[in-house]
Amino acid sequence: DTAVSQTPKYLVTQMGNDKSIKCEQNLGHDTMYWYKQDSKKFLKIMFSYNNKELIINETVPNRFSPKSPDKAHLNLHINSLELGDSAVYFCASSHHGRTGGPEQFFGPGTRLTVL
Amino acid sequence: QKEVEQDPGPLSVPEGAIVSLNCTYSNSAFQYFMWYRQYSRKGPELLMYTYSSGNKEDGRFTAQVDKSSKYISLFIRDSQPSDSATYLCAMTGGGADGLTFGKGTHLIIQP
Numbered sequence: 647d648t649a650v651s652q653t654p655k656y657l658v659t660q661m662g663n664d665k666s667i668k669c670e671q672n673l674g675h676d677t678m679y680w681y682k683q684d685s686k687k688f689l690k691i692m693f694s695y696n697n698k699e700l701i702i703n704e705t706v707p708n709r710f711s712p713k714s715p716d717k718a719h720l721n722l723h724i725n726s727l728e729l730g731d732s733a734v735y736f737c738a739s740s741h742h743g744r745t746g747g748p749e750q751f752f753g754p755g756t757r758l759t760v761l
Numbered sequence: 762q763k764e765v766e767q768d769p770g771p772l773s774v775p776e777g778a779i780v781s782l783n784c785t786y787s788n789s790a791f792q793y794f795m796w797y798r799q800y801s802r803k804g805p806e807l808l809m810y811t812y813s814s815g816n817k818e819d820g821r822f823t824a825q826v827d828k829s830s831k832y833i834s835l836f837i838r839d840s841q842p843s844d845s846a847t848y849l850c851a852m853t854g855g856g857a858d859g860l861t862f863g864k865g866t867h868l869i870i871q872p
Contacts (some may be wrong), residue, residue, distance in 0.1 A: 650804075677857045687847065689805070691859025697859045701857045736804055748793040750860055752804040 648671050650753035652737050658759045659727055667722045667756045669737030677701070678720035679738040679750065680712060689736070695720055696742055722759075732760045764788050767850055767863025775871050783804045784850035784863045787831065791852040791861070794826050796835045799865065808835070810847075813831040841869045 650671045659665055671678065679702075680692040690691060694702035698714040709725045737753040767784045774780055782796075793816050797805035799844075801833055811817045814828045823836040837844055851860040 679859055681859070686864070689849065689860075689862040691853075694857050694859050696801075696857040704859070710801050732772050740857075748853050749795065749807055749810055751807065752797075754804045755802075757802075757865050 647686060650739055650751050652735075652736055652753040652756050654756060656757050656759075657752065658761065660761055661729060663725055663727050664725045665727060665735075665758070666686070667735055667758075669720045669722070669753060671718055671737075671739040671751075671753075673739055673741075675739040675741045675751075676717055677740045677742045678714065678717075679740075680691070680720065680722050681736040681738060681752075683734040683736060683755070685733070692724070693720075695723075726761045727758075729760050732758055764861050765850065765863040766864055769864050771840040771867040771869055773869040773871060774840060776840060776842060780840050780844070780868060780870075781834060782837075782848050782850075782866050782868070783832060785830075786852060786861075788852075788854075788861070789828075789831075790854045792855050793853050794824070794833045795851040795853075795860065796822075796824055797849040797851060797862075798844075799849060800872050801846075805849055830849075842870045842872050844868065845870045855859050866872065 677696045683689045684749040693712045695714045734755045738750040765786045783798045792825045795810040799805045809824045825834040847865040849861040849865040
């Protein structure tokens with residue numbers, strides 16, 4: 647049983663295109679995140695959603711728009727893709743609340759290559 | 762000054778050795794400290810987390826946090842070739858905060 651899943655696993659596209667990455671978690675968590683891992687393997691938070699509400703929006707170009715249709719899903723839409731967007735994007739989830747800890751569980755990643 | 766500093770390595774040790782990995786940080790607001798292991802082309806896998814200062818042990822892994830020095834460590838006993846991976850420290854103030862990661866240490870266990 648996959649706890650946090652992402653689709654697609656690989657995404658190769660041309661500059662200027664618009665693409666989406668989907669994330670789903672079956673852990674019953676109420677908070678989901680998007681992280682970007684650059685070519686130097688540095689992981690950085692992009693967005694955080696709690697109960698479908700945006701909590702964190704780090705300094706990310708507004709070409710990136712997260713959407714959370716429900717607590718189990720957090721999608722990432724990217725407009726007008728640029729070469730610098732090439733990276734691995736990870737989705738994660740956690741449970742925020744009195745009974746939850748800070749542990750975040752990560753998906754397998756989506757490797758985006760912009761040509 | 763970066764928020765979390767971690768030596769990228771590579772760190773190469775013989776099988777069976779005790780491995781010591783560490784991170785330093787600057788943000789006093791961090792309360793939760795985590796260690797993740799990441800194999801090549803995989804997602805980060807949570808190994809352990811510690812709240813505030815202290816030690817925590819889980820099998821061959823021991824995590825230590827010294828908030829007064831802003832220094833955290835992960836020790837791996839009886840290291841195995843399968844422990845070869847990148848180890849990432851991460852920390853947060855809690856709640857729905859994102860994790861702040863170190864750059865990761867690439868560990869190689871030689872058979």
